[in-house]
Amino acid sequence: DVKVTQSSRYLVKRTGEKVFLECVQDMDHENMFWYRQDPGLGLRLIYFSYDVKMKEKGDIPEGYSVSREKKERFSLILESASTNQTSMYLCASSPRTTGELFFGEGSRLTVL
């Protein structure tokens, strides 16, 4: 079975803290993605990566950065967390263009 694993299901951080969200996939997929999901807004793409060390901004990259040093791992970094970054964060991976993304279980981040 395809598996995408996110390091933490629930996190509580304080404003200004640096936050790392980790995602690992075991399918040897080229593409990896970070989305955030908020009620009424759906999933919004933050960043994606199509190869090791390659990254592209999505629709809402402000306040975020990413790292992909190995093919199986894609990290989302909040340099200085703010309350408006309280959200559900979903990582996904996919092979090349198939329309199918494989999602992790999500990381619910609360910034106080």
Added chain:
Amino acid sequence: GQSLEQPSEVTAVEGAIVQINCTYQTSGFYGLSWYQQHDGGAPTFLSYNALDGLEETGRFSSFLSRSKGYSYLLLKELQMKDSASYLCAVGSGGYNKLIFGAGTRLAVHP
């Protein structure tokens, strides 16, 4: 710009058929996908249409008209477990980058 529109809620009766619509505007179309998401769960892939027409997978079917910017998901023989949110997503810009709609919450009643 890119936009996807879906109804926010749909209700139906167990055993019935329900259709969930999705209209979209996008530059650079790479296909349209449908996902199911139960409360507290991750989205799971249901179907993908790259070309016009109907794709069927068991009780679920998805239709695409590229000229009209329109798709629908058809669910037959509804079961209580089909109560979930259904998300349409368009591929945009290659690399399997998907832009999602806000989702339609389906409530199935006995």
